[in-house]
Amino acid sequence: MRHFLIMTAFAALASIVFGTVAKDSNRDRLMYGLKVFAEFMVIGLVLAWILYFIPF
Amino acid sequence: MTTADAKHIDLESAPPRAWLMGVVAWLVPGLGHLLQRRWWRALLLGGAVWICFIAGFQMGGHLFKYSGTEPGFSALLQIPPMIGDLGSGLLYIACWLWDYGFAHGEQQAALPTFEYGWTFLLVAGLINYLAMLDAFDIAAGRKS
Numbered sequence: 001m002r003h004f005l006i007m008t009a010f011a012a013l014a015s016i017v018f019g020t021v022a023k024d025s026n027r028d029r030l031m032y033g034l035k036v037f038a039e040f041m042v043i044g045l046v047l048a049w050i051l052y053f054i055p056f
Numbered sequence: 057m058t059t060a061d062a063k064h065i066d067l068e069s070a071p072p073r074a075w076l077m078g079v080v081a082w083l084v085p086g087l088g089h090l091l092q093r094r095w096w097r098a099l100l101l102g103g104a105v106w107i108c109f110i111a112g113f114q115m116g117g118h119l120f121k122y123s124g125t126e127p128g129f130s131a132l133l134q135i136p137p138m139i140g141d142l143g144s145g146l147l148y149i150a151c152w153l154w155d156y157g158f159a160h161g162e163q164q165a166a167l168p169t170f171e172y173g174w175t176f177l178l179v180a181g182l183i184n185y186l187a188m189l190d191a192f193d194i195a196a197g198r199k200s
Contacts, residue, residue, distance in 0.1 A: 021189075
């Protein structure tokens with residue numbers, strides 16, 4: 001659970017920064033930030049499951 | 057005029073204030089935007105860097121520096137993460153002056169969050185580089 005929370009915190013902080021410095025309007029920034037957050041989370045979980053099945 | 061020429065002229069036309077804002081934003085995370093009255097950007101960008109940096113130490117992380125004492129190429133491997141950590145500006149410089157946060161003993165390395173810790177510290181520096189460029193662009197009038 002701790003690992004998941006840390007990953008969520010990391011994704012939130014990174015997506016806040018990416019969302020703030022990118023795009024031109026507030027709505028675009030919000031949507032881009034949410035998209036980056038979702039990508040961090042989904043890719044992190046997929047990688048975690050792939051690595052879980054690798055025995056070395 | 058080529059694109060490279062246009063970029064060169066554009067770079068030279070950046071006012072000194074933009075360079076100053078860039079340096080200030082690098083030295084103190086969030087201050088570059090605060091001085092330009094970009095309150096929300098200062099809060100979000102500066103806050104993210106400070107939280108990342110403090111959380112990194114709370115998780116048992118350590119900073120990197122080039123000491124030159126490691127054998128062979130190992131010493132050179134310290135340089136890329138050191139450049140990342142250096143992005144935190146005065147936070148890194150203060151730690152370097154007081155020699156705080158660079159050592160990592162066995163007990164610290166055994167923490168389950170040790171790897172997360174130095175990653176957060178590294179990312180704090182990297183996202184502050186982004187914030188620095190953002191403050192520079194705003195001061196140069198390239199961004200609203």
